[in-house]
Amino acid sequence: MAPSAQRRAVTGAGFMLMGSTLIPWSAAVATGAFALLGPMATSGWRFLLGAVVLLAYTRPKVRTWSRRQWLGALALGASTTFMNVCFYQAIARIPLGGAVAIEYLGPFLVAALGKRSARHLAFVLLAGLGVLAITRPGGGLTLVGMLFAAGAGLGWACYAFSSHRVGSLSPGFGGLAVSMSIAAVLTLPMSLGSTSTLVHHPYLVGRIALVAVMSIVLGVGAEMQALRRLKPSIVGVLFSMNPAIAFGIGWLLLNQVIRSWDYVGVACVVAAGVGVTYDAAKSDLEVAQ
Numbered sequence: 421m422a423p424s425a426q427r428r429a430v431t432g433a434g435f436m437l438m439g440s441t442l443i444p445w446s447a448a449v450a451t452g453a454f455a456l457l458g459p460m461a462t463s464g465w466r467f468l469l470g471a472v473v474l475l476a477y478t479r480p481k482v483r484t485w486s487r488r489q490w491l492g493a494l495a496l497g498a499s500t501t502f503m504n505v506c507f508y509q510a511i512a513r514i515p516l517g518g519a520v521a522i523e524y525l526g527p528f529l530v531a532a533l534g535k536r537s538a539r540h541l542a543f544v545l546l547a548g549l550g551v552l553a554i555t556r557p558g559g560g561l562t563l564v565g566m567l568f569a570a571g572a573g574l575g576w577a578c579y580a581f582s583s584h585r586v587g588s589l590s591p592g593f594g595g596l597a598v599s600m601s602i603a604a605v606l607t608l609p610m611s612l613g614s615t616s617t618l619v620h621h622p623y624l625v626g627r628i629a630l631v632a633v634m635s636i637v638l639g640v641g642a643e644m645q646a647l648r649r650l651k652p653s654i655v656g657v658l659f660s661m662n663p664a665i666a667f668g669i670g671w672l673l674l675n676q677v678i679r680s681w682d683y684v685g686v687a688c689v690v691a692a693g694v695g696v697t698y699d700a701a702k703s704d705l706e707v708a709q
Contacts, residue, residue: 432649436658439642444520444666446634447511448673453624453631457614459508464604464611465618465628467501470636471597471604477637480594489589495582496595497602500640503575505607506568513565515676517667521554521685522566526573527580527659543692550688553681554663560677580655583640584647596644600636661693 453462510519524547555561586595618624646655664686670676 428649432646433658435642435646436655439639440662440665442634442639444516444669446631446639448516448669449627450631451511453627454512456617456621456624459512460505460610461614463504463508464607466632466636467600467604467607468611469629470632471600473633473637474593474597474600478592478594478597480597482598492582492586492589493595493598494602496586496599499575499578499582501603501606503572503579506571506575510565510568510572514561516670516674517663518554518561519569520666521551521663522569523572523576524551524659524663525570526576543695547689547692550685553685556681583644587644587648593641596641658693661690664690
């Protein structure tokens with residue numbers, strides 16, 4: 421592979437790691453607002469504030485947009501809405517690490533469908549075994565929480581392809597700004613009922629603004645940069661790093677317990693993520709043409 425392609429692969433993996441850290445970290449911060457706002461309203465306000473920041477920063481020239489660009493932005497906005505609403509409902513019910521591990525089933529399927537070699541398939545299977553270890557019975561999970569996390573995984577599979585499409589059609593972050601604005605409109609009905617709560621608890625605005633910048637602006641923005649450089653199938657397996665990061669964040673910030681089988685599962689998914697990252701830097705599978 422040419423050095424430029426290797427740089428794209430390594431840079432893409434770096435952006436993915438950035439997003440994989442910021443998004444669960446922001447989710448841990450967001451849980452502090454659940455008691456007063458609930459997960460639905462918290463997610464909605466986060467989209468609204470994140471969209472405002474992105475629009476102010478990018479000022480996208482939408483008058484020149486083509487039909488394909490609008491359809492891509494709509495798909496990304498809708499899939500991101502579904503993914504995040506499900507994820508916030510999940511972490512309101514089950515530990516952060518377990519929710520992220522179940523959510524990984526979405527990118528797991530993306531990676532499985534995009535496999536190109538026996539080695540790649542072996543890494544995907546290893547990551548799948550890790551997820552099974554993490555989601556074992558007795559891991560503090562509930563059926564409803566698991567279903568919401570699985571829904572987030574389904575949304576992520578759609579999000580990966582639509583983000584890749586928007587990133588290729590719209591330079592810079594204009595496409596992301598419009599997509600997150602669409603998500604803000606879709607979640608607005610979930611937010612308006614809690615307006616008085618924000619008025620009476622203004623510190624919540626600061627918390628949600630921090631979450632919006634961490635997740636919507638920086639986290640999703642980093643993932644889009646990764647998807648501009650890597651195929652969704654490769655990003656899908658790199659996402660296997662997220663459960664390890666989420667378990668660590670849950671332990672540090674939320675005092676959530678990590679058990680022996682969690683370590684086994686995390687070791688499997690991290691090994692798979694490292695293996696695919698190495699392959700991405702050494703073969704031509706990683707570069708999105």
